[in-house]
Amino acid sequence: MNKRFPQNAIFAPATSLFIPHSQNDFFHPKTKGFLIQKLSESTDLFLTKLLHTLTLKLGFLSDTFTVNYIINSYVKLREINTARKLFDEMREPNVISWTSVISGYNNMGQPQTALSMFEEMNEDRSVFPNEYTFASVFKACSALAESRIGKNIHARLEVSGLRSNTVVSSSLVDMYGKCNDVETARRVFDSMIGYGRNVVSWTSMITAYAQNARGHEAIELFRSFNADSTSDKPNQFMLASVISACSSLGRLQWGKVAHGLVTRGGYESNIVVATSLLDMYAKCGSLSCAEKIFLRIRCHSVISYTSMIMAKAKHGLGEAALKLFDEMVARRIKPNYVTLLGVLHACSHSGLVNEGLEYLNSMAEKHGVIPDPRHYTCVVDMLGRFGRVDEAYDLAKTIEVGAEQGALLWGALLSAGRLHGRVEIVGEASKRLIESNQQVTSAYVALSNVYAMAGGWEDSESLRLEMKRSGNVKERACSWIEIKDSVYVFHAGDLSCDESGEIERFLKDLEKRMKERGHRGSSSTITSSSVYIDVDEEAKEEMVSLHCERLALAFGMIRLPVGSTIRIMNNLRMCRDCHEAFKLISEIVERDIVVRDVNRFHCFKDGSCTCRDFW
DNA sequence: GTAGGGTTAG
Numbered sequence: 007m008n009k010r011f012p013q014n015a016i017f018a019p020a021t022s023l024f025i026p027h028s029q030n031d032f033f034h035p036k037t038k039g040f041l042i043q044k045l046s047e048s049t050d051l052f053l054t055k056l057l058h059t060l061t062l063k064l065g066f067l068s069d070t071f072t073v074n075y076i077i078n079s080y081v082k083l084r085e086i087n088t089a090r091k092l093f094d095e096m097r098e099p100n101v102i103s104w105t106s107v108i109s110g111y112n113n114m115g116q117p118q119t120a121l122s123m124f125e126e127m128n129e130d131r132s133v134f135p136n137e138y139t140f141a142s143v144f145k146a147c148s149a150l151a152e153s154r155i156g157k158n159i160h161a162r163l164e165v166s167g168l169r170s171n172t173v174v175s176s177s178l179v180d181m182y183g184k185c186n187d188v189e190t191a192r193r194v195f196d197s198m199i200g201y202g203r204n205v206v207s208w209t210s211m212i213t214a215y216a217q218n219a220r221g222h223e224a225i226e227l228f229r230s231f232n233a234d235s236t237s238d239k240p241n242q243f244m245l246a247s248v249i250s251a252c253s254s255l256g257r258l259q260w261g262k263v264a265h266g267l268v269t270r271g272g273y274e275s276n277i278v279v280a281t282s283l284l285d286m287y288a289k290c291g292s293l294s295c296a297e298k299i300f301l302r303i304r305c306h307s308v309i310s311y312t313s314m315i316m317a318k319a320k321h322g323l324g325e326a327a328l329k330l331f332d333e334m335v336a337r338r339i340k341p342n343y344v345t346l347l348g349v350l351h352a353c354s355h356s357g358l359v360n361e362g363l364e365y366l367n368s369m370a371e372k373h374g375v376i377p378d379p380r381h382y383t384c385v386v387d388m389l390g391r392f393g394r395v396d397e398a399y400d401l402a403k404t405i406e407v408g409a410e411q412g413a414l415l416w417g418a419l420l421s422a423g424r425l426h427g428r429v430e431i432v433g434e435a436s437k438r439l440i441e442s443n444q445q446v447t448s449a450y451v452a453l454s455n456v457y458a459m460a461g462g463w464e465d466s467e468s469l470r471l472e473m474k475r476s477g478n479v480k481e482r483a484c485s486w487i488e489i490k491d492s493v494y495v496f497h498a499g500d501l502s503c504d505e506s507g508e509i510e511r512f513l514k515d516l517e518k519r520m521k522e523r524g525h526r527g528s529s530s531t532i533t534s535s536s537v538y539i540d541v542d543e544e545a546k547e548e549m550v551s552l553h554c555e556r557l558a559l560a561f562g563m564i565r566l567p568v569g570s571t572i573r574i575m576n577n578l579r580m581c582r583d584c585h586e587a588f589k590l591i592s593e594i595v596e597r598d599i600v601v602r603d604v605n606r607f608h609c610f611k612d613g614s615c616t617c618r619d620f621w
Numbered sequence: 622g623t624a625g626g627g628t629t630a631g
Contacts, residue, residue: 042623074623081624105624112625141625148626177626209627216628246628253629281629313630344631351631380631 037064038072045075054079058092067095074102081110101133109142117146121155135162137171144177153185172198176207183214208237209244216251224251225260242273249282258290277303281310288317308339315348324356335373346375347384354388362388379411383418390422398422399431413444420449 041061048054058076066072073096080089086107093099093107104127111120124143127133135143140163147156160178163169169178175198182191191214198207208231215224228248231237240248245268252261265283273279280303287295300314311334318327331349334341341349346369353362366385370376382405389398402419416438423431439449450473454466 046623071623078623100623102624107624109624136624138625143625145626171625173626175626180627204626206627211627213627241627243628248628250629276628278629283629285630307629309630311630316630342630347631 038066038069041066041072042075045079048079049083051083051085054083054085068097070096070098070100070103074100074106077103077106077110081106081113084114086110086114086116099133101136101139104133105136105139105142108139108146112142112145112149115149117149120146121150124159135166137168137174140166140168140174141177144174144181148177148181148184151184151186153182153187156181156185170201172202172204172207175201176204176210179207179210179214183210183217186218188214188218188220205231205238205241205244209241209247212244212251213247216247216254219254221251221255221257224248225255225257239271240267241271242268242276242279245271245273246276246278246282249279249286253282253286253289256290258287258292261286261290274302275304277305277307277310281307281313284310284317285313288313288320293317293321293323306334306337306339308334308342308345311339312342312345312348315345315352319348319352319355322355324352324358327352327356328358328361341373341375343375343378343381346373346377347380350381350384350388354384354391357392359388359392359394379405379407379415383411383415386415387418387422390418390425393426395419395422395426395428395431399434402435409442409444412442413439416442417449 041057041064045054045057048057054076057079061067061072061076073092077089077092080086080092089110090107093103096103104123108120108123108127111117111123121143124135124139124146127135127139140159143159144156147153147159160181163174163178168174175194178194179191179198182188182194191211195203195207195211208227212224212227212231215221215227225248228240228244228251231240231244245264249261249264249268252258252264261283264286268274268279268283280299284296284299284303287293287299296314296317300310303310311330315327315330315334318324318330328349331341331345331352334345346365349365350362353359353365362385366377366381369381382401386398386402386405389395389401398419402415405415407415416435420432420435420439423429423435436449450469454469454473
């Protein structure tokens with residue numbers, strides 16, 4: 007029998023390492039080192055299995071230290087079941103064995119199992135979680151967005167005395183952020199000042215703000231990070247979050263500064279960063295810049311395609327969005343439910359109603375995405391916008407939804423009913439909305455109006471009183487526009503700006519041009535404020551809000567000639583029957599951006615920003 | 622000397 011190890015590829019490069027030559031050598035301490043080294047390097051399942059077998063033959067399977075390496079090798083290769091089996095066979099798993107498997111479940115997208123293992127570990131009594139374990143467990147809680155469990159484990163962490171650890175605390179900040187408890191996230195973040203924060207801690211907190219619609223605080227914190235002399239430089243994780251905050255705020259200037267930082271940091275080729283940039287440009291109104299970013303992405307993902315499809319859909323370019331979807335499928339990038347939402351939005355916002363229905367009916371079979379209530383809501387909205395209210399209602403009735411999504415579904419139908427003067431549908435949708443218990447003011451107002459119209463004045467009055475008692479009062483709607491580096495806010499109903507006469511003339515001109523292009527007028531066409539007489543309260547507010555968006559646009563365009571800085575914010579969106587207006591506006595704005603950006607893009611005083619090349 | 626945290630579309 008040949009006592010030597012076979013001279014194959016596994017052993018060949020290891021000349022500097024110990025190579026066993028005799029039976030006794032198998033048990034030489036260096037053999038273990040050799041196995042461990044190979045296990046930690048392995049990126050191949052066959053090799054790991056071979057090393058696993060070798061470990062068994064050499065009698066090292068009872069050695070916790072060595073087995074941990076095998077477990078981790080399987081975890082890296084995403085063979086979680088094999089790792090778990092090996093773990094279950096261990097005589098004395100230590101905290102590292104437990105943590106490795108918990109982390110493995112996290113990596114496989116099985117946070118629930120990760121948490122079950124953590125509970126099992128706590129029952130064991132012979133082994134105790136450490137900082138590594140807590141960090142992994144909070145990551146599982148983040149993935150589940152389950153604050154009840156997270157808080158419970160946080161309490162255990164405090165008792166354990168392991169909280170003064172940057173990694174554990176950062177994972178806590180992230181966990182609270184993902185559970186929408188931003189205040190607690192901030193408290194943990196503030197408490198970290200005693201033992202140090204790093205770029206990950208800051209990113210966790212910035213992300214907590216960015217993902218909870220608190221973009222201004224995200225940007226403010228990013229500024230503090232940059233001002234803090236002990237901080238590192240922002241990296242791709244932080245920049246992606248910051249750019250996302252700029253998108254949600256529609257602040258193009260800030261987004262461009264972040265783009266400059268991306269360029270300077272060398273992160274432009276990072277797919278996540280690039281996707282966040284394209285989304286930012288699209289949401290800040292610049293579809294052409296978004297497209298430039300998109301075309302520069304070398305290795306596309308489902309998210310980059312979905313973002314671009316969404317961008318085109320929101321800008322009223324339905325057919326272009328659908329073309330992009332075809333391209334994506336042809337490139338074998340598998341669409342997911344968000345992509346299909348984008349496709350349906352594209353149909354909805356461009357009047358491609360039959361195409362939209364076709365996508366809904368074939369998406370499961372053709373793309374393996376089963377339509378969920380969000381897709382149906384989108385189609386209900388689409389049918390409603392284009393007057394097919396009965397079909398919308400019939401479809402809505404067949405959909406089983408939870409309260410939150412139900413509010414969106416019936417809200418869409420409520421709008422449709424109101425838009426097309428269908429009192430009975432408004433009544434039904436309002437009732438369903440109120441039943442959903444989602445504090446939707448519009449439902450109370452609409453139902454109250456339905457009662458009033460039917461002569462049920464007492465019912466109407468009591469409903470309004472109930473609304474006031476419950477404090478169910480909607481925030482005042484507003485629109486805003488960024489001009490140079492200032493933001494102008496327009497509140498619904500506030501038509502008092504100095505230029506109102508000029509704006510009025512501009513709107514009339516715009517309306518005329520829309521008519522020339524064959525646009526059909528409707529209740530939400532650009533009009534003067536006088537049309538609001540005899541419109542119900544809620545509809546009036548909605549219309550004023552839409553009107554103000556146009557005021558904002560008009561304001562920017564009248565005040566500033568082409569070539570100066572105009573920026574439309576992300577709440578500029580397609581609304582019913584206004585495609586033509588939107589196209590006109592987009593044309594003007596897009597042209598303006600190009601002129602402006604070629605000449606005026608400065609990110610840094612030192613001139614080191616290469617972003618100019620981009621333009 | 623083995624295990625841990627942060628990013629993008631909706």
